Amino acid sequence: MNRVGVIGYPIAHSLSPVMHNAAFKHLGMDDWQYDAMEIPPDILRLGIREPRQHGYIGLNVTLPFKQAVMQHCRPDDIARAVGAVNTLDFRDDTGTNTDVAGLIEDLQAYGVPLAGATVLVLGAGGVARAAVYGLWQQGAQVIVVNRTRDKAQSMLAQLTISAGVQGVRLLTLDEAAEAGASLIVNCTSVGMTPHVTETPWIHGVPFPAGVTVYDMVYRPAQTRLMQQAEAAGGRAIGGLGMLARQGAAAFTLWTGRAAPVAVMLAAAQAALHERDQPH
Numbered sequence: 001m002n003r004v005g006v007i008g009y010p011i012a013h014s015l016s017p018v019m020h021n022a023a024f025k026h027l028g029m030d031d032w033q034y035d036a037m038e039i040p041p042d043i044l045r046l047g048i049r050e051p052r053q054h055g056y057i058g059l060n061v062t063l064p065f066k067q068a069v070m071q072h073c074r075p076d077d078i079a080r081a082v083g084a085v086n087t088l089d090f091r092d093d094t095g096t097n098t099d100v101a102g103l104i105e106d107l108q109a110y111g112v113p114l115a116g117a118t119v120l121v122l123g124a125g126g127v128a129r130a131a132v133y134g135l136w137q138q139g140a141q142v143i144v145v146n147r148t149r150d151k152a153q154s155m156l157a158q159l160t161i162s163a164g165v166q167g168v169r170l171l172t173l174d175e176a177a178e179a180g181a182s183l184i185v186n187c188t189s190v191g192m193t194p195h196v197t198e199t200p201w202i203h204g205v206p207f208p209a210g211v212t213v214y215d216m217v218y219r220p221a222q223t224r225l226m227q228q229a230e231a232a233g234g235r236a237i238g239g240l241g242m243l244a245r246q247g248a249a250a251f252t253l254w255t256g257r258a259a260p261v262a263v264m265l266a267a268a269q270a271a272l273h274e275r276d277q278p279h
Contacts, residue, residue, distance in 0.1 A: 102246025123187035
């Protein structure tokens with residue numbers, strides 16, 4: 001049996017096992033299995049060593065371990081640039097970050113232009129770093145907005161050092177609203193279930209007309225921010241596709257086979273629908 005999995009804390013909410021096992025089944029890969037493992041933060045080293053010693057091929061890594069796990073592998077260029085690892089391959093002890101590919105490939109799948117586009121990134125956490133790096137690589141003019149300016153400044157300084165990222169502007173939301181952005185990428189958790197009435201777009205700041213919003217939050221499927229975008233004549237895209245595509249990149253890395261993205265996405269959607277049903 002070829003085994004892979006995900007570690008995190010907590011982990012019960014993860015859709016990765018559903019997506020990957022659906023992909024294995026679809027491709028007739030009956031000798032592959034994907035497991036979820038909840039690892040308390042104080043035993044991360046053991047949480048990696050045990051699966052490796054028991055023959056696992058690799059692991060996905062989710063919160064709160066994406067940065068700490070870099071000390072326990074050989075991060076590739078992308079992981080070093082972003083400062084986080086979300087996929088481990090035990091065969092050569094490397095770590096990579098598939099969040100960048102997940103976001104960019106999903107935006108491309110929706111036909112969202114990036115080269116030369118003015119893109120507003122909300123947030124300064126780990127996925128915001130991946131977003132800024134990926135969008136900058138695609139030739140976008142990136143603007144960052146974050147509640148705490150110091151944290152955003154620190155993120156951009158680190159990206160300059162680790163990846164040579166230049167020219168990213170740091171603005172207030174009021175300033176950013178006037179910047180003529182064609183795309184807004186929400187990298188915060190604001191608006192996520194159960195806080196479905198919340199939005200990262202501060203009340204009183206005019207919402208740009210006709211802008212595309214990509215919200216990394218995928219539960220609920222339609223966030224308050226996405227509703228605001230559509231009310232302003234824009235387009236709204238939820239983040240489930242990014243989740244499926246970053247998982248697909250890990251799938252291909254481990255198996256050497258093209259991942260059935262549509263199958264993984266459908267499995268994730270079905271699992272979310274099931275969880276949202278009253279029991």
